[in-house]
Amino acid sequence: MRLCLILGDQLSPTLSSLVDLDPQNDLILMCEVRSEATYVKHHKKKIAFVFSAMRHFAAELSDKEFNVHYVKYDDPNNTGSLLGEVARIVAQNAVTEVVVTAPGEYRLQIELAGWSAELNLTVTIKDDDRFLCTADEFAKWAKGRKQLRMEYFYREMRRKYSVLMDHDGPIGGQWNFDAENRKPPKSGLDVPDTYRAQSDDITQEVMALVEAHFPDHFGDLFPFHFAVTREQALDALDQFITKRLKLFGDYQDAMIQDEPWMYHSHIGFYLNCGLLNPLECVERAQAAYHKGTAPLNAVEGFIRQILGWREFVRGIYWLKMPDYKSANFLEAKRPLPDFYWTADTQMNCMRQCITETKQNAYAHHIQRLMVLGNFALIAGLDPDEVNNWYLLVYADAYEWVELPNVTGMILFADGGQLASKPYAASGAYINKMSNYCGSCNYKPTVKNGPTACPFNYLYWDFLGRNDGKLRGNPRMGFMYKTLDRMDDEKRQAIQDDSNRFFKAIDADEKV
Ligand SMILES: Cc1cc2nc3c(=O)[nH]c(=O)nc-3n(C[C@H](O)[C@H](O)[C@H](O)COP(=O)(O)OP(=O)(O)OC[C@H]3O[C@@H](n4cnc5c(N)ncnc54)[C@H](O)[C@@H]3O)c2cc1C
Ligand code: SF4
Structure with a gap:
């Protein structure tokens, strides 16, 4: 008998591991395991979404006469890991081969590479043909x-x-x-x-499970309306x-x-x-x-x-990968401010985007890039902490797509392998593309002082801080020329405002 393991992000009827499976003799395993649900503390909505979609997919496979063994999260025998669950089935059945479609994340690819030796069985990893470019x-x-x-x-x-x-x-x-x-x-x-x-009933059962087992995870579980x-x-x-x-x-x-x-x-x-x-x-x-x-x-x-x-x-x-994960070209190391979790900030754009992220496990691209990401870039936040946040808060987050967007697109931590220049912007951009500034404690048109939009002075401070690394970038020339034209007084005001702002963040004061 072949054992086909289907992972939580492999809910496709045309999946390569399913293609030549024999519904009479082979067995499909799907399992809700602790290691996957908690390797980052995913948003509650994401866990509910993935578990519910998995349970619906398993039911559809059973309707097609496939033999499906489904392990729920709260099954007392659940070992909590993928290998543990595969080993449990192997111990109870005459399994001759384990088949799995290649996982989307590097960490799982490495884990799976060791399974054959652990299980003393052939483990066949099939290509994931659901992408348009291999x-x-x-x-x-x-x-x-x-x-x-x-x-x-x-x-x-x-x-x-x-x-x-x-x-x-x-x-x-x-x-x-x-x-x-x-x-x-x-x-x-x-x-x-x-x-x-x-x-439906399946989703409601999963929501009760998430409430009971993941109370300390980020985000609102209700209302839940994902497909x-x-x-x-x-x-x-x-x-x-x-x-x-x-x-x-x-x-x-x-x-x-x-x-x-x-x-x-x-x-x-x-x-x-x-x-x-x-x-x-x-x-x-x-x-x-x-x-x-x-x-x-x-x-x-x-x-x-x-x-x-x-x-x-x-x-x-x-x-x-794997070097990409530790890239930190700009040597950014400021810890993620607490308001990324609480939305407790006077910057209305950040408050809006974080609140919506918490409610929906979703923010659209420009909120992720030009508000939340832009702030992370110009404030010099540590790429590890920023990556952890983005992987955790969005229901569509998987490392293969989250990491390049964060490390490459927003933080320029890969030194320009993905984007030709950092996506840094002052408050003028947010003011132009949104109506957030109208309800903000800060003023987008004020450049310095306590009422100034923090994006304004942090933007120039970011350029100054990273002069040695960014000045040579041909697409940044214009910005550095503008910086060079600023007089000492203006530069000092930028420095003072940025220092004051960072001091307040570091002291956990509301900014
Ligand atoms: C910092 C940051 C983190 C991100 N993290 C994720 C993530 O974890 N998962 C994720 O799927 N997308 C991520 N994105 C890309 C993009 O923001 C989301 O795909 C998009 O917001 C999802 O919403 P949507 O389905 O309404 O997309 P739409 O705006 O309607 O776009 C349609 C589809 O295009 C694809 N897409 C668009 N932009 C990108 C992109 N930059 N990279 C990859 N696919 C893209 C997505 O599949 C998306 O569903 C991230 C972007 C940034 C800037
Ligand atoms: S003024 Fe600045 S901080 Fe306030 S909403 Fe506008 S861009 Fe954001």
Whole structure:
């Protein structure tokens, strides 16, 4: 008998480990284990989501006549680890081989590599073919290139999958329509609500379990409305395509007070655990363009996120691990301030984004990048602590996608392997792209002093602090010229404000 282990982010009916499984003779194992639920203290909603989706997937496999052994978290015999659970089945059955689709995270890949010796059995690890570019293909593309830039990778992916192509060129004559995107929010926008599934008995049982076993984990468990089956996830995708895609491009970077979902798709949770596959998302968006229900700037922008960014960051992850995890090019070492957990800060943009993260286990890209991430960058926060936070708080977080976004995209801790320059910005950017500043204790137009927006002076302090490492970056030249033109008095004010701000954070005072 073969034993097929299915992991919590492998909930795809077409999974490679399932392909030639014999429903009569082979056994499937799925287990909710302590080691996976707590290697970081995931948001309560994420645990509820993954466990509920796993239980629904196991039920669907049983309906297809597969022989499924499902171990619940509170099963008294649960050993708490994947290897422990596999060993338990192996001890009780005539297992001849363990089959598993390659895990998404490096730490599990290393763990699995030792299983054959531990179990004294053949352990077959099958490729994960749910991505659109394999790690090998990415490595070939990357080889010999001085710089890895998403835009060039994306063009090749467009050609490879013939997406938005007009013969050999891009539809519309351009690969990228960002110049038409990224408008500031306008007042009176009627943003459609996110998809809301009804909780069934399985989800309710899981929620009770999460309340009982993970009370000290971050985040609000209620209300819970994520899709937990493939059918529901497809409904969520369709709702996005019909209701929000047409304005996705226009308002991709916009932030509005108390509008956590904006025109984004909210499908990352489903893609990353296998309920949706990336190509079907791309194809449905492309079909909306051809039907005339969504404009090219929106459709191209959305497709670029999935066919471009998602595959690109995964490629970087497997190309650069394990060294990538300890990268700290800017030698940042300030501990994560407590307000990342409590939202107790006078900076309204941070308070909004953290509160919404706590409520929803979700924040959209520009909140993660230009508010929460921007602050982490310019305040010089320790990459380990920032990575831990991002991996823990979002329901779509898995290391393969979280780490490159944090270490590479927001912290520039990889020295520019992923992004050509740090995404640092002053309060002017947040003021332009959101209406957060209107409800803030600080003023975005004031540059120094106690009422000044902290992003304003921290931005220049960041450039000064990292002069030796960033001045040579051709894309930073203009900023350093501006810094060089500042007189001593101005520089001193920046220094004094930054010192005062850091002193207050270090003393756990409210900032
Ligand atoms: C600091 C930081 C941390 C992040 N951590 C995660 C994470 O843990 N998991 C995760 O899936 N995404 C992460 N992202 C990328 C992105 O913010 C989320 O994918 C997106 O916000 C999910 O919401 P959505 O489904 O509404 O996405 P949309 O904005 O609607 O985009 C559609 C899809 O494109 C993909 N995508 C978009 N941008 C990226 C990107 N930069 N990298 C990879 N995929 C992308 C996602 O699959 C997403 O679902 C992070 C970004 C930043 C800046
Ligand atoms: S003034 Fe500064 S701190 Fe306040 S919301 Fe605006 S950008 Fe954020």
